Amino acid sequence: MHDIKENYHKIADSLPPDVQLVAISKYHPCQHIMAAYQEGQRHFGESHQQELTKKASQLPSDIQWHFIGHLQTNKVKNIAPYIAIIESVDSIRLMREIDKQAARNNRTIKILLQLHIAQETTKYGFTLDECRQMLSSGEWRQMKHIQICGLMTIASNVSNQQQIQQEFNTAAQFFNEIKTTYFPNDPNFSQRSWGMSHDYHIALQCQTTNIRIGTKIFGERIY
Numbered sequence: 420m421h422d423i424k425e426n427y428h429k430i431a432d433s434l435p436p437d438v439q440l441v442a443i444s445k446y447h448p449c450q451h452i453m454a455a456y457q458e459g460q461r462h463f464g465e466s467h468q469q470e471l472t473k474k475a476s477q478l479p480s481d482i483q484w485h486f487i488g489h490l491q492t493n494k495v496k497n498i499a500p501y502i503a504i505i506e507s508v509d510s511i512r513l514m515r516e517i518d519k520q521a522a523r524n525n526r527t528i529k530i531l532l533q534l535h536i537a538q539e540t541t542k543y544g545f546t547l548d549e550c551r552q553m554l555s556s557g558e559w560r561q562m563k564h565i566q567i568c569g570l571m572t573i574a575s576n577v578s579n580q581q582q583i584q585q586e587f588n589t590a591a592q593f594f595n596e597i598k599t600t601y602f603p604n605d606p607n608f609s610q611r612s613w614g615m616s617h618d619y620h621i622a623l624q625c626q627t628t629n630i631r632i633g634t635k636i637f638g639e640r641i642y
Contacts, residue, residue, distance in 0.1 A: 423454040443633030446640035468494040492516040504529040521564035537575040569610030587625035
């Protein structure tokens with residue numbers, strides 16, 4: 420646990436005040452989460468609904484849970500009562516379901532639109548054109564129980580730092596385009612979630628507001 424606390428402060432204490440650290444706790448046990456929680460961390464990221472539901476029932480209620488993995492529509496109802504933000508929204512179909520389940524729980528759920536900028540085909544997300552089309556169609560404006568708070572992306576898993584920087588800068592420019600076009604007067608549309616353990620230093624130069632760090636805090640995952 421001492422390592423977790425030390426690792427946590429190494430990162431948390433080095434971040435600019437306007438950057439939110441999301442500690443990625445998937446596959447890590449509750450006592451690891453509590454070690455970071457006791458140091459002041461409140462935002463944690465999970466990517467499996469069953470694991471998240473179990474942890475949420477056992478851990479302090481002021482934890483802000485971020486859903487960061489590919490979310491199947493049939494799983495939304497299970498996390499709708501307590502999820503703080505779903506960062507990985509990659510289709511209008513998923514948005515409809517989140518809106519429906521949030522309404523059932525009498526709450527508004529924050530979401531980020533996931534962009535597919537990386538060159539790997541395995542990544543999920545809207546292409547830039549798909550995202551433009553989805554927003555211009557306007558259906559989202561009728562969804563009163565979701566709040567679009569920004570964008571999320573995952574860079575290509577490569578060692579070429581220039582490529583990673585280019586992808587993050589593309590996301591940052593696209594954020595500015597979408598903000599100006601659709602959310603000019605909405606202060607809630609402000610989040611830019613990019614940067615993980617291996618590339619967050621680059622993301623910090625590319626307008627990120629949320630970095631998602633797992634390994635560098637908790638060590639290798641426990642499957």
